[in-house]
Amino acid sequence: MRVEERVELSRFTTLGTGGPARAFARPEREDELLALLRDARERGLAVATVGLGSNLLVADEGVDALVLKLAGDLAAVHTAGDSRIVAGGGAANAVVLHHARNAGLGGFEFACAIPGTIGGGVWMNGGAYGGDFAAVLTRVQVATADGSGWLTPAELGLSYRHSELRHGQVVLAAELQLHERDPAEIKAEVRELNARRKAAQPTNRRTFGSVFKNPDHELTAGRMLEACGLRGHRIGGAQISPKHANFIENADGATTADAIALMVEARRRAFEQYGVELRHEVELLGAIELPALG
Numbered sequence: 111m112r113v114e115e116r117v118e119l120s121r122f123t124t125l126g127t128g129g130p131a132r133a134f135a136r137p138e139r140e141d142e143l144l145a146l147l148r149d150a151r152e153r154g155l156a157v158a159t160v161g162l163g164s165n166l167l168v169a170d171e172g173v174d175a176l177v178l179k180l181a182g183d184l185a186a187v188h189t190a191g192d193s194r195i196v197a198g199g200g201a202a203n204a205v206v207l208h209h210a211r212n213a214g215l216g217g218f219e220f221a222c223a224i225p226g227t228i229g230g231g232v233w234m235n236g237g238a239y240g241g242d243f244a245a246v247l248t249r250v251q252v253a254t255a256d257g258s259g260w261l262t263p264a265e266l267g268l269s270y271r272h273s274e275l276r277h278g279q280v281v282l283a284a285e286l287q288l289h290e291r292d293p294a295e296i297k298a299e300v301r302e303l304n305a306r307r308k309a310a311q312p313t314n315r316r317t318f319g320s321v322f323k324n325p326d327h328e329l330t331a332g333r334m335l336e337a338c339g340l341r342g343h344r345i346g347g348a349q350i351s352p353k354h355a356n357f358i359e360n361a362d363g364a365t366t367a368d369a370i371a372l373m374v375e376a377r378r379r380a381f382e383q384y385g386v387e388l389r390h391e392v393e394l395l396g397a398i399e400l401p402a403l404g
């Protein structure tokens with residue numbers, strides 16, 4: 111299995127920022143993945159997996175770890191009978207949805223506007239339009255240096271945009287329980303959801319999706335930041351989206367440090383104006399920290 115050194119991770123994040131990984135590999139089969147995990151453990155090297163990097167801020171200095179990107183069999187999709195689909199952790203949601211529609215299986219439509227993979231969706235318990243991964247998962251195959259096994263959604267500790275998974279645990283595959291549905295109906299619903307998304311969010315810009323989780327407050331994170339006057343606020347090459355204030359765009363040559371500086375400012379203003387401590391939804395990889403408020 112080829113392991114590359116110092117691969118620029120900006121190529122693998124939707125924001126287009128981030129420095130190099132100390133080591134990088136694209137396993138295509140379970141045995142390759144397990145060998146990589148064992149080897150990393152022997153070398154004392156941390157392991158992290160990237161999907162489509164659509165919820166990821168990678169440190170500009172890079173990541174001192176073996177970074178994995180699942181491919182081949184580990185990104186394949188199969189129909190498994192009883193309206194179930196088994197998808198590799200590296201399979202893009204769009205590919206899984208396409209497969210489900212062709213098989214006449216509904217229930218995964220909510221993921222049409224989540225531009226990630228199955229692995230990232232499980233890790234984040236991704237969701238939209240009232241649906242989420244927790245609602246469709248029956249079991250998830252997780253690999254570590256000790257081998258692989260299937261976990262139930264309860265064992266993954268899924269809650270709002272959260273799982274108990276930790277780096278070094280790799281989502282190899284997930285089994286989804288769907289239900290029979292006319293492909294034409296699926297297509298119509300996906301078209302409608304995508305149109306709603308396009309109207310509300312900067313879908314044609316380089317972003318990483320929602321920056322902050324919605325707080326326990328009458329205002330969503332986006333509305334709160336908008337009320338704080340942050341729409342269009344820019345630091346370096348990064349800008350709070352003029353269309354939706356809970357998105358950060360790579361306006362022109364942004365760095366991760368620019369995005370973090372915007373997040374710090376957004377948290378400061380939300381705290382001062384509303385007494386709310388916004389918590390980030392985006393995953394941070396490498397030596398990045400958001401300073402405590404106050």
Ligand SMILES: Cc1cc2nc3c(=O)[nH]c(=O)nc-3n(C[C@H](O)[C@H](O)[C@H](O)COP(=O)(O)OP(=O)(O)OC[C@H]3O[C@@H](n4cnc5c(N)ncnc54)[C@H](O)[C@@H]3O)c2cc1C
Nearest residue numbers: 161162163164165199226227229230231233236237281319
């Ligand atoms: C325009 C846009 C709209 C979005 N809309 C939504 C939305 O409506 N709802 C929503 O929930 N999210 C949304 N997102 C965020 C993002 O798409 C989701 O969080 C998605 O599930 C991330 O998947 P990914 O494969 O890109 O993961 P990445 O961003 O690559 O990684 C996210 C986390 O998952 C881990 N990970 C990824 N793959 C694996 C694996 N195989 N095994 C173990 N860990 C893994 C990574 O280490 C990281 O910690 C949006 C993003 C964008 C850019």
